[in-house]
Amino acid sequence: MVPVGSLILLVVVVIAPTLLFWVMLRVPKTLDAIGAYVRKRRLGPAPAHPPIERLAADLRRVHRTLAEFPPGTPAVRRRATREAYDALLVQACAAVDVPHRLDSVGEGMDREVERLRIEEALRAAGISVS
Template sequence: MPERRPIERIAADLRRVRRTLANFEPGTSAVKKIAARQAYDALLVQACDALEVEHRLHLLPEGMDRSIERLRLEERLRERGLSV
């Protein structure tokens, strides 16, 4: 089994990618936005796995339900002490 990354590193990466998502300039390509969102989701999954939080990100297509699941997971991770 591969060694897990430290949760502190995952949290730092989550915050960095979240800032990137929040600060895209007008005109940023859709490809960059989608890639950043996918990177954020992958980091959320890593954090959930590390803190044993169940998630459904891999089951939901892009859209409102997936956005709601992101918010739910961010809140669950905060409840477990992870600063997102």
């Protein structure tokens, strides 16, 4: 029969290092998770939309791009740029609480008039588009 003391010594010699290394491998992940949780609670919620300065700069850049398209620019590029401009207008409207109807107005003259109305409303709110 094996003495109990030898069995305990064997368990300590075999299991203790394994358990120690397992804990050492888990400590960095646990500390990272705790740090991320603390940072998240300290910083508060993330903003719902990008900073208004970035939106205004993007609006001016895309507006300038639309105005400076040379003749012969593919229709797909023009349409994609207009859609990007509309998306930026919607974001800017949400940021400064300006009502818009770009989601409900189809392509054509009505949409152009709505863009002009929104640009003027954004100017009145302090955002220079052009």
